[in-house]
Amino acid sequence: MNEPFRLSTEDLQHIVMSLQQKGYEVIGPRNSDGVIVYDRIHSTDDLPAGFVDEQAPGMYRLAKNGGTQFFGYTLPPQSWKRFLYLPRRELIAFDKDGKSFGVSHQKDEAKPYAFIGARPCELKAISIQDRVFSSGDYLDDGYLSARRRNFIIAVNCSHAGENCFCTSFGTGPEAESGFDIALTEIVNEEKHFFVAGAGSDSGKSLIEEIGPARAVEGDVDAAHEVIRKTSDAITKSLDIAGLPKLLSDNSDHPHWDDVAKRCLTCGNCTMVCPTCFCSTVEDATDLSGKTAKRTRIWDSCFTMDFARVSGGNFRISAKSRYRQWLTHKLSSWVEQFGVSGCVGCGRCITWCPVGIDLTAEVGAIKGGVAKQENGGS
Amino acid sequence: MKPQDLTESLHEHPFLNNMNEELLKTLTSCASNVVFNEGTYLFHEGEDAKTFYLLRSGRVVLEVRGGERGQIRIQTVGAGEVLGWSWLISPYKWHFDAFALEQVHAFAIDASCLVSKCETDCHFGYEMLRRFSEVLERRLEATRLQLLDVYGSAVGERGENY
Amino acid sequence: MIDTNIAVKRTEAPISMLPALATVRRVIWETDDTYTLLIDPPRANGRSFAFSAGQFNMVYAFGTGESAISISSDPSRPNMLAHTIHRVGTVTSALSRLRRGDTIGLRGPFGTAWPIEEAVGKDVCIAAGGIGLAPLRPVIYTLLRRREEFGRIMILYGARSPLDLLYRVELEEWSKAANAEVIITVDRGDSSWKGHIGVVTGLFSYLKMDTPATLAMVCGPEVMMKYTCEELERRGLAAERIYLSMERNMKCGVGLCGHCQFGPKFICKDGPVFSLPQIKHLLDRKEI
Structure with a gap:
């Protein structure tokens, strides 16, 4: 971070207000019924001060620790995906006109979003979806329209969740790019402030507009210390060396059957994953039959309908559907988009009702292969 | 046709592809040229299987007597293919009717002649069986594929949103 | 913030989900459950609707939905588009009820094309099974014209069965007029059927074939294609000279919805036409 600044909590409130005045819908973390959600916030009072989360495979608890830290939790179930790539989006309206019909494109007229509190792994996830929706010959205009107007304030991680493994992918716990402003929150006995740096011209001008103090050397050191401690506290890891090939070569590995016995094919992992992008469309008419709508909704490769065609279904077994998800995420994604589809956020582990942990599943496949290669049984 | 000519034309049949001269001569001694007119039967279900045919031209359809369903046509066999192996396997009776859809030219191989040669000359016998097994294997594979009814829709998948 | 490369990239790119309107000219029933829609194609900015043999459209029936259907007409006659459709579900049933003058929505053409230019100077073997003849018909038109x-x-x-044969009149014409060898086989014959009975693989x-001089294009149910490719290779045709057209569930047609993935391939944009080496390793795997 060049030119680090020191932002007080009041400065952050000024930033929120300034963004609102500029026409942004400001989205940040809130405590909602015992879970952190990203939602509209009006001021820093809405931030979940003093809340920390506990996560483990298949487990999430939010608790108040009595502190004042705004961003003391690790990750909420839902990522920013739901604002950029809407879970339900009306794409087209059709109006019947005799034998013909009219077609109108449903433009997304939402206000631009300013995100406050994006985690480093989430920034990476957003950059991955940027590629997904714009790297081919066709692009998703709704997504890109939201992204072009998007302002992001990242917050580096001060707590490592049990399911975090961003360090395996180099996607955290410190944000390196993809933000307008990045903050490191520092809370100690006497002070609560942020070390801030700009990541873009608009981030820089917003900071200048607020006019905070320059950070002193001790502030920057404290920020580095926060990040170092978080990094050291991450215990989960995924060995990503040779991972795409490992999975594409082992589609018949017996371990897939083992996962299939546990997997409920509920699709939770795909819903909470910040990069999963599969969708389907729904067509419907009103009762008069005069107007019809085409709506895009999030879909999941775990549903029975996903690979169904008129003559049958390509993926019937739970095994094939879990394998499709994991192999796509960690292997074929690389061939398709030049980057892994996983950022190490661990949401799929936390929100799996039976606590399936992809790092363990990959480990089992890798271990099995290594055993075979060593002539073991 | 002289035996020499017969050997040469037998040699051209794909079933006997790359068979050595000596074995081919042995086979020639059991072979003759036959012609069946369009609309005639080469053999009938239940008859003794005394011959098999290497088809040179024309097409034969195998029929099963299907009772109330009439004659069911299950497979056609054409030029370059082999027709019949019931002569090889007990009880040595034809399982189908073989009907000439077109005029058929074929080599007829006399089964009792061939069996006796196979028994006296194991090398020849092995070579014939090896070639027959290949034909059987391919025919079985094709039949399985036919059974799959690949052009029909999978059961229970109709009515979906396509 | 957004990557500036992405921010400026193709702001004029097509809105891929928006169908263009086209008018039905005729519905021809090919068999009991398969019909061909003849369509006056949409015109975009005065340009005609150009497509390549092998490509498909997303065909929309008002209020009911879309289905990915290959184009089965002659690419040199872009003013008359044809889609041959198997009536199996709600969309294909809705499309089957259309009459002359009705409107449909079309998005496309999408996907890769058959390698017609690569076939120049070579013998061409076309192997089709069932409705798989439809995406190959544009190839046949092109080959015969040139x-x-x-x-x-x-x-x-x-x-x-004989009653399930598509384009019966044309099959007759192709075999007679144009110096093409047409061999037809059915899984189940009847007493009036004089053609072959048995599977396509048995016809080779x-x-x-002079295999070194031949290029093959294969389309049909996946099992049929798999065995056909094996048979072609067994007969000495190099895998690089074998092309096939794949099918998967498609919702968007442009690589954004994820449904049509086949290993790392998106059938809609990397296919549907692939050379055998591109996908051979995937064809043998279960439930990919």
């Missing part, structure tokens, strides 16, 4: 540019033209076609023995 007849002198190709060697032998062999068309092998397998269907369930009648062809005496």
Whole structure:
């Protein structure tokens, strides 16, 4: 971070207000019924001060620790995906006109979003979806329209969740790019402030507009210390060396059957994953039959309908559907988009009702292969 | 046709592809040229299987007597293919009717002649069986594929949103 | 913030989900459950609707939905578009009820094309099964129109029964008029059927293909394609000279919805036409 600044909590409130005045819908973390959600916030009072989360495979608890830290939790179930790539989006309206019909494109007229509190792994996830929706010959205009107007304030991680493994992918716990402003929150006995740096011209001008103090050397050191401690506290890891090939070569590995016995094919992992992008469309008419709508909704490769065609279904077994998800995420994604589809956020582990942990599943496949290669049984 | 000519034309049949001269001569001694007119039967279900045919031209359809369903046509066999192996396997009776859809030219191989040669000359016998097994294997594979009814829709998948 | 490369990239790119309107000219029933829609194609900015043999459209029936359907008409006649459709579900049933003058929505053409230019100077073997003849018909039109540019033209076609054969009149014409070898087989014959009975793979023995000089294009149910490719390779055709057209569930047609993935491939944009080496390793795997 060049030119680090020191932002007080009041400065952050000024930033929120300034963004609102500029026409942004400001989205940040809130405590909602015992879970952190990203939602509209009006001021820093809405931030979940003093809340920390506990996560483990298949487990999430939010608790108040009595502190004042705004961003003391690790990750909420839902990522920013739901604002950029809407879970339900009306794409087209059709109006019947005799034998013909009219077609109108449903433009997304939402206000631009300013995100406050994006985690480093989430920034990476957003950059991955940027590629997904714009790297081919066709692009998703709704997504890109939201992204072009998007302002992001990242917050580096001060707590490592049990399911975090961003360090395996180099996607955290410190944000390196993809933000307008990045903050490191520092809370100690006497002070609560942020070390801030700009990541873009608009981030820089917003900071200048607020006019905070320059950070002193001790502030920057404290920020580095926060990040170092978080990094050291991450215990989960995924060995990503040779991972795409490992999975594409082992589609018949017996371990897939083992996962299939546990997997409920509920699709939770795909819903909470910040990069999963599969969708389907729904067509419907009103009762008069005069107007019809085409709506895009999030879909999941775990549903029975996903690979169904008129003559049958390509993926019937739970095994094939879990394998499709994991192999796509960690292997074929690389061939398709030049980057892994996983950022190490661990949401799929936390929100799996039976606590399936992809790092363990990959480990089992890798271990099995290594055993075979060593002539073991 | 002289035996020499017969050997040469037998040699051209794909079933006997790359068979050595000596074995081919042995086979020639059991072979003759036959012609069946369009609309005639080469053999009938239940008859003794005394011959098999290497088809040179024309097409034969195998029929099963299907009772109330009439004659069911299950497979056609054409030029370059082999027709019949019931002569090889007990009880040595034809399982189908073989009907000439077109005029058929074929080599007829006399089964009792061939069996006796196979028994006296194991090398020849092995070579014939090896070639027959290949034909059987391919025919079985094709039949399985036919059974799959690949052009029909999978059961229970109709009515979906396509 | 957004990556500036992405921010400026193709702001004029097509809105891929928006259908263009087209008018139905005729509905021709090919069999009991399969019909061909003849369509006046949409015109965009005065340009005609150009497509390549092998590509598909997303065809929309008002209020009911879309289905990915290959184009089965002649690419040199872009003013008359044809889609041959198997009536199996709600969309394809809704489309089957359309009449002259009705409107449909079309998005496309999408996907890769058959390698017609690569086939110039070679013998061409076309192997189709069932409705798989539809995406190959544009190839046949092209080959026959440019007849002198190709060697032998062999068309092998397998269907369930004589009553399930598509384009019966044209099959007759192709075999008679145009110096093409057309061999038809059915899985189930009847007493009036004089053609072959058996699977498509059984027809190769009648062809005496000059395999080094031949290029093959295969389309049909996946099982049929798999065995056909095996048979072609067994007969000495190099895998690089074998092309096939794949099918998967498609919702968007442009690589954004994820449904049509086949290993790392998106059938809609990397296919539907692939050379065998591109996907051979995936064809043998279960439930990919």
